[in-house]
Structure formats: C-alpha cells, structure tokens
Amino acid sequence: MKLALLAVMAVGGVCSFAVPGVYAVFSAETRNLPSKAGSGTLTMDLVVGGGSPCYSYNGPASPGNVNTSCDALATYTPSAELYPGEPKTVTVTVRNDGSLPGSDLLLYMPGGCSPVSTGDAPAPGTGNPCTAGGMQLYVEETTPGGPKCWFPAAAGACSFTSDLATFAAKTTLATALDLGAGPAAQQTRTFTIGLQIPSTADNTYQGRGASFTLDWHLNS
C-alpha cells in the first residue's frame, strides 16, 4: 500500500515538474546568406626615368601606405651637374595600382628646398638656388592628350618661367599643386619635371645645389 501511495505521489511529482515544458509555440526563422561588403584599394607606384616601380605600400615608411625611398630625380654626380641655361628633365610615371579611382593627385614639397654644396667643387659659391631667381622648375604632364603645363600653370608645354623657390612654398597637402583627378584604377599619368639653372646665373651658383623632396599624393 505504501508503495502504491509512493507511486501515486511520484506520478504527481513528475507531472508538476513536466507541465512547464508543454507550452512551446510555433516559430519560423530565416537567415540571409552572408552579405559581403568589400573595400577597394588605392595604391600607387612611381617610376623615375627608366627605373623600377616604387610602390607606395612597400617602403620603409609603411605601414602608412607612404614610401619615402623612391628614386631621386637627380643626384650630385659630375655628369648630372648643370651649366647655366642647361635644362635637366626627368620623366615621372604615376600609376594607380589599386582598384579605386584616384579622385585627386597632389604634388608638394615637404620641407621646402635647402641649398647645398655639391662637394666636388674646390671653391663653391655662396648662391642659393632655392631663392627667387635661383633654380627654375616646371611640371608638365605629357599624357594623355598632349602636354599640359601644371607649374607654372599654362596651356600646352612648359617653359622655364618660374623658379624652384615658388614651388618650394608648397610644403603641405593644403598648399599642394592640384594635378586634378586620376589616374583611374590601373591607369598611369606621365609627367616631366624640368630643372634648370638660369642662363643668367653668376659664379656664385658654382658648386651649389638644391635639395628637395617631391611628394606625390593620391586620394580616392
């Protein structure tokens, strides 16, 4: 009899604990397959003259997508030294290696211009190529659609009508020379940088040089 009562009690206990589990409701659920949002890339390389590409993302200054070790436009070698009135031109090709179009290409001279002695002149002068009336510079685009002179701004091909000192004032992105939109993804733009000691330069410019950095900046 005790067993029977215990059994009844056990059944009651089971019922009391099991009841909450019977109130399940219907439900339905869908999940969208993963969406994907991908960012593009904006990288560039410079080729100076016939040199090798210098990638923005591959230099010692990375990880900022800034490469500060690309080839110089010119170096202080006897063969590269200039006479007054002798132009020196260097071709610079800017390529957009990324997947995004470049909305704006900017060129500026961080740190400005500093006069230096070439080191191979026994008695260098005291002239400053970085001041007004000193070394001359232009920036000309050769592609596409023919030459366009960006500095000093002029239609068609450039001539030496402005000096390095004027450009050297463009030391920040805010004051940079705006070279307009592009290149588009996987496209290039080619520029010619012209340098010249004015034909009117005197002996104070002997054995003197200008040291400067050109910074090419591309925005998406």
Place this chain on the structure above:
Amino acid sequence: MTDSRNTKLRQLLVLLAVGAAATVVAVAGTGALGFSALDAVVAFAVAGGAVASLPYGRRWVLSPTPIVQTSSPAVARTKKILVLAMAAGAVAWVGGRGTFAVFTADTANPGSSMSSGTLVLNDKVGATSCWSYGGATNDNVNTGCSSLLSPSNMAPGAAGAQTSLTIQNGGSLDASTFTLMAPWPRATLATALTAGVAPTQLSLTSGLTVAMASGDQVTVSYAGRSQTFTVGAAGAAIGATVVPLTAAPPANYAYPVNSRIEDLSGDATASNTDCYDVATTNATVPVAGATPGNALPFVSTGGNPLCSAALLWVQEQTNGVNYCWVGRGSTGSPAPSARGMCRTPTTAALSGAGVTAGTPTTTLNVAALAGNIVAGDTLTITQGAHQDTITTNAAMGNAYINDTTVAINSWTPSFSYTSAAVIKDTTAFAALDGDTTDTISSFDTLRKPSSPVTLYPLTSNTTAPDSTATVSLGKTGSSGNAGYQRTFYIGVYLPATSSQNQLQGLISTFGLNWHIQQ
C-alpha cells in the same frame, strides 16, 4: 456460533460494500458517467486501492474466525460472492460502460477533428522567395536565404549600397512576435555523431570563420534536437575544420551530417562577431590586376576592422510608413530620428528635363530616392564644373526612400542641370562620416539572439511602433502594418574619416536573422 455468524455476515457486507464502491468508482473513471480525466485518475487510484485491499480484507474477514472451515458451504458461498463481485468490478472497469442505467439517453457528435495551423516565413529578396521550411536542418529554420548586399570596391565617403527585403508570413497563424537579430557564429557537421557515444571532436564541412576559444559552448542541433558541448583546451582557430571537445557527454541523438553547429559564446566582442574580415587576394580583388589587401603590410584582419567601421542601417517602409530599426536614426543611436528615417548617404538624380538656369523652383523632381533626406538638410547639385547649394524646406522637406520629390527653399539654378547632375545630401554624409557607433560590429554585439530588435507594427512616421500589438506579422493574406508582409531597406556605408588605409582591401561578411513566433 451465532456471534461468529453475525460477525462474518457483517464483515461480508462491509466487503461487498467496498467491492461495490470500487466498481462504481471504476465505472466513473472510465468516463461513462461524464466525469473528468482527473476524476478518472482518482477513481483509478481509489479502485486500485480497493482492489489492493482485497487481500487484506480477506484476511480481515477470515482472521477473527478462530475456526477456519474452508470446506463449509457458507465460506465457499462467500468466496464465490467475492469472486463474482471482483469479476463484476473488473468487467465494469474494462467494458461495462453504459450498462448500469435503465433509462438512457445518448447523443453523439461524430466526425470531430482538430488541426494545427502553420507558421512559416518567407524571406524575399527581389523576386526570390526563401521559405523557412526549406532549410537543410529540417526545423523551420532556413539559413540559406539570398544574400542581401555585395558591394565590392567601397571607398570611404563614397555612396554606400542598399537593397530591399520583404518578409512574409506564409502560414495560417498570426505571429505575435517578429524579431531581427545578428546571426551567431556557426558551422555544419561533416561527420555524423553516434547516439550514445561521447564525441571527442566535431568535424566541420568548412573552415571556421570565427575562432572558438577553449571553454566556448557549442550547440549541435538538427530537426528540433540539440545538445551543447564544451570546446576543448586547444580551441579552434579561424579556418579550422575540427573543433576539439572536452568532457563531452554521450550524444543524445544521432546527429547527421549537416547538423548545425553554433557557438553560443559568439557575438560578444568585435573579434568574435558573426561579421568577420578577410583580406582580398589576387583572385578576389574587385578590379583585375589591382593590389590585393593581402599585399598591404598596413592591413590586418585582427579585430575585424572593416566590420567595426562600416555602418549598417535597416529601415522599414511598409504601407508608406517608415521606421529606422537599425543604424543612425534608430532608438539607441547617437541621433534617433523623430521622422522614422535612418540617416543614409543619399545621392539622387534629377528626373525629366531637369531644371532651367535662372528659373526659381521650390521642388526638386528626382528619380526614386535610394535614401532619405531630412527636412532642413543641405544639398549640393553638381554637373561638370557647375555646382549649386540647395537647402531643403525645413517644414516640408522630409523625403523618404522611393520618394520622387523634395521640397526645397526657393532656388534659382545657376546652370541648367540635367539628369546627369548629381545631387548629394551633404548634411547626411557629414553626419555619417562622424559615426563610429552604428557599425556592423555594434549590431552583432548588441543585437544577438538574447537581445534582438523586436519589430513591432508601425503606426506612423512620427510615432513609435505599437509595442502593445498582439500581432506583429499577420497570417497570410492579412493586411495593414501588421499584415502578412513587411518591407525593409538594408544598407551599408563606409564613412570617411581622417585615416583609413588600414581598411583597404578587406571583405566583411555579415548576415541578418529574421524570426517569428506564434
């Protein structure tokens, strides 16, 4: 002798009474007398007790009698009576229904039936329907519905991407609850589990997209059955196809291949959300030949940076009523909207012949908007080198997704802009470019299954949804804002901030999970 006879007679009568009571109660327990099931249980218990007491009663009847005359006719008759009483009770209990009345009346309601309703969900992207019951896991959960978005070459500050989605209740029952939540990290089983055997690991059909740490709780489920295991000490890295287990109990079911595996510890931080980043490769770059993300030394997927930067919005537009459920403008965002609209990176184009230079206008006729414009916003219109600034009418200038007119303050165009001109809501872009809160990662960590967005029925653009409604997604064919279908616009945008090179060349993968309940 007389006393003995009287005693036996009294005991016999008591025993007969007990037997009769047991019989009546047993009959009642069968339902013949219209008692409830509980009565039947009681009757069963009492009858059982009575029957169980018979041996005791028998001994009680017999024990006081000092002289046991098993062969006396009286005792034999008593035994026969008792046996007959028990037999009658048993017959009544089993099959005696309806036999204890003289006058009877009876009615019958034959052919009654009952049926259950259905509650199924259709996740409709464009013209493609995806039903909840079509999932491989056979539990009215379908995790394979169409992908919503796939912008592949996003740039900071550029127009985002947006798509629409219609959710339908295709069942015969109203859904009282309708929720949106972030999916949680999951995989599928590559090797079936054997019932009763404790697994030492879970084999996956594809590599993990989110690492599982030691001690994480993972659930294996299939067709309504589930079991939770603990990830072993080694954990499982991204890409792993095996998840080690520790102290696993025997499998409570033979979970087949493709059973779902879910990490219940996911969506806790930006590093273990459903949204995850991978770097593009030469095979996945959006423009052939472009530098892939995996070539960039300044790009890392650690912490899912693109998931943590890209903004997400979910705006409902049902029967012309809007509400921002997720994103800037939603409740809880830095700038909740009183107009029911999310902040979107809205650009637009003029429709028709455009506008004429020198002719004042107070309305912009535009192609159907892919975003919202808040009354009072500043717009720019640009075509080539020409650009004008326009301000929307602060009182009338609200324009919602799909609108084709925008009320503006009087504007005299400086140029005859055509449909090629680009109209840009600069106020909206500025607001979004400063937003670091309404990101995909934030949605994942805030809106996981334990804290979903409850999609109450909409009421109007300027009032909160009806949190007291008893129906959130009505049964098929029903109408109204809690009708059987509701439409949502989902978008993403990569805001422009000062330095974002670390976000180059990444792909964020993310999802949305929709749930209804009876």
